[in-house]
Amino acid sequence: MTRPVFPNIQWSGEGPRILGINPWIFDFAAFNVWSRPVGLLACLDMLRAAGASVALMDCLDRTWSDVPWPKAGKYGTGHYPKEELPLPDELFFMDRRYSRYGLPREQVKEALGALNPAPELIMVSSIMTYWYPGALDALELAAEVWPDVPRMLGGNYATLCTDHAREHARADAIMQGTMETEANWASVWNVLGQPVPPLPENAGLGLALDLYSEPRYAPILGSRGCPFTCDYCASHALYPNFTQGSPDAVYASIRQEYDRGVRDFAFYDDALLVTPDRWLWPVLDRIVHDGLDLRLHTPNAMHVRRLNKEVCGRLREAGLHTVRLGLETTDFDNRHDVKLTRREWEDGARNLLEAGFDLDDIGVYILFGLPNQNLDNVEQAIDHVRAFGFRPHLAHYTPIPGSPMFHKAVAASPHPIADEPLFQNNSIWPCVPGGFNWEDAQRWKQLMQGR
Incomplete structure (x- = not known):
């Protein structure tokens, strides 16, 4: 060989x-x-x-x-x-x-x-x-x-x-x-067996991306943690403090990878649009000023309530292509995440379209499989998203230890999810009565496609 x-x-x-x-x-x-x-x-x-x-x-x-x-x-x-x-x-x-x-x-x-x-x-x-x-x-x-x-x-x-x-x-x-x-x-x-040196500057936010010899894409990490405490998320258990990096360091990382041929960059931040003046706007301004021909992506979803006209315009100008939004549910009175009103959702969606984003690049996450969830609400959310012309994505619920909702998941699931992490796999639908089956999976797929 x-x-x-x-x-x-x-x-x-x-x-x-x-x-x-x-x-x-x-x-x-x-x-x-x-x-x-x-x-x-x-x-x-x-x-x-x-x-x-x-x-x-x-x-x-x-x-x-x-x-x-x-x-x-x-x-x-x-x-x-x-x-x-x-x-x-x-x-x-x-x-x-x-x-x-x-x-x-x-x-x-x-x-x-x-x-x-x-x-x-x-x-x-x-x-x-x-x-x-x-x-x-x-x-x-x-x-x-x-x-x-x-x-x-x-x-x-x-x-x-x-x-x-x-x-x-x-x-x-x-x-x-x-x-x-x-x-x-x-x-x-x-x-x-070495003396303990002091922590270096920018600890936790710098990434050793140069260890990839022929990268096809690169992450952007401007912050760690999240200031919000959504019921289904364990961000606070993993990163108790919300910290943001310096715009110079973030841009230097982007420029290093860009000069190596990378053109696709994905934001890994959980709270990308929180206090964007601290690092995001300066970084995007430099991307535009320096004429970097790149594509930006937001797989972790953005907070819709912060998508005003100025924000959407700046994101579009800097090269945002893949837009993911965290709608979660259209039951606006009973949410498990940051409070979002129907008016804020509709305004944010409209602002994206007016900024010139392609409908094919806008996807909306809808939570599926929460403990004791009324799945009729999921169907309603799918129809609501499709009415805007956006593509709905089912975000299958993962019961995560350390998240506020985990105790409800333990009570709702027929599996010992607190003892065996394999039962936390969202592919088995751990908190859906009856669990995963192909017939229901096909039905949800057809609903997502509007059939």
Whole structure:
């Protein structure tokens, strides 16, 4: 077998060597919507700035030309390669195929084995709690290649399901929360046997994007956390403080990737339009001033109530293409998120259209599968969105530990979702009576398409 060329695995920086691994997705379905492990990339950026040498193995990145990869979708999105796996015992009742999404495991192992010199610490990320089998597999693989190198697990699964991770993960340390806390920052350097350096400037907001050798897209991270406390969201459990970065640092990151050929940029902020004067407007103004021909995307959805005419015009002028809105429900008197009136929704929608956005690029998220939800309201919301000419998207509810609504989900679900994260998977419709079935799934698909 010819050894694959893997330009990503190169040491960057001087000092103790730390390898970050973004693991595969284990799930019934997965689609790449400008996916990047921003938490892991922030950690690697901090560590390098503090004197470490870092490298990245992203199992979800298009890396080898000899790996068959599905045809790319719009603006760089698309499907992942996949390998079908047996259903986990806990999910035996599901009539769906379960797969590992991402690069082939054996080629990842070969590429890791070729990394020389070996790492002194391995950090594995975790995103969705129910994707933890991918994180555990990455830890196992690291142990196969370097049995004596310490392994640390961090990210959302490690933070929100810590007891489960401690019981099941083959890790030497579990990191709860973000690295920029005093205890977590010290723990990394203690594992390395190194003195603890001060946190670098812009800690938690800088991203080591240069570790991708041929990026097709890049994230923009101007803030961490969210000032709001929506019932279904665990943002406060993951990032207790809402922090915003400097416009100079954010623009420098965009310009660096733009000069490397990137043209698609996705905002990863949970509260993009909150106090935009602090960083967003200065960044967009510089994009326009410098004539950057790029496309901006908002997969995390924007707060509709803030979409006045000026905001929509500035976003359009700077190159926003993919618009995602968080409507959630048209039952405006009983909302689980930031209060939104019918008038605010209609004004925001109208302002987008008057600013010249293409209807094909505007999608609206509607919550589906909440505990004790009246699904008739979901149908009404779909009809309401389609009446505007927008495309509705069902945002399937994920019961997230640490979110205000989680106790209601535990009471409503027939599954032990508090004990086993696999039951938190929104693909099984964990809080919908009867759970997932193909007949209902097809019916909802037809409703979304207006049939």
